[in-house]
Amino acid sequence: MMEQDMEQILFTQAQVAGRIREMAREITRDYAGKAPLVVGILRGSFIFMADLVRQVELPLCLDFMSASSYGAGTVSSGKVNIRLDLQEDIAGRDVLLVEDILDTGNTLSKLVAELQARGPASLKLCVLLDKPDRRTKPIQADYVGFTIPDAFVVGCGLDYDQRYRNLPYIGILKPSVYESENP
Numbered sequence: 001m002m003e004q005d006m007e008q009i010l011f012t013q014a015q016v017a018g019r020i021r022e023m024a025r026e027i028t029r030d031y032a033g034k035a036p037l038v039v040g041i042l043r044g045s046f047i048f049m050a051d052l053v054r055q056v057e058l059p060l061c062l063d064f065m066s067a068s069s070y071g072a073g074t075v076s077s078g079k080v081n082i083r084l085d086l087q088e089d090i091a092g093r094d095v096l097l098v099e100d101i102l103d104t105g106n107t108l109s110k111l112v113a114e115l116q117a118r119g120p121a122s123l124k125l126c127v128l129l130d131k132p133d134r135r136t137k138p139i140q141a142d143y144v145g146f147t148i149p150d151a152f153v154v155g156c157g158l159d160y161d162q163r164y165r166n167l168p169y170i171g172i173l174k175p176s177v178y179e180s181e182n183p
């Protein structure tokens with residue numbers, strides 16, 4: 001699907017599925033005896049989270065939130081801008097935060113601080129992709145699907161201008177796709 005727009009396919013549908021299966025096993029083992037609250041960050045996490053939780057064998061609950069950083073390019077001293085907050089009270093809960101990609105870490109480090117302030121019993125971070133080369137904040141994920149180089153990727157929930165989220169693989173977009181849309 002839409003392979004003609006890809007510079008390279010980084011991970012095939014089968015590779016993604018295989019890795020998510022391994023992550024689910026790890027989470028099932030690590031949280032044995034617990035009932036975690038799995039929190040997806042919209043919109044990017046929804047496909048990864050759906051694939052993941054269906055293979056986690058625990059009595060878990062789900063919730064979602066959406067956040068954005070204040071003003072791109074400005075010095076980020078303020079709090080994260082929560083556009084959609086959780087329905088659940090996370091005090092005393094074992095929270096597993098699920099995100100599509102950990103890039104600079106700006107958004108996630110603020111979000112983690114915000115959630116920590118609500119007093120969860122534990123808070124861990126699970127990402128499908130990690131781009132450590134771009135990190136500007138001291139934040140690490142507890143569960144990482146794939147570590148990737150500094151390239152702009154799409155698919156499996158990740159978009160370019162709200163498109164490509166539904167690709168079943170993870171690919172690097174051809175520069176001509178950007179160039180044709182931003183002449």
Ligand code: 5GP
Pocket residue numbers: 044099100101102103104105106107108151152153154158159160
């Ligand atoms: P951060 O605050 O870590 O810099 O930004 C994280 C957000 O930037 C991710 O949730 C994602 O929405 C977006 N992002 C970062 N890298 C990529 C990428 O390679 N592809 C896509 N589609 N989005 C990305």
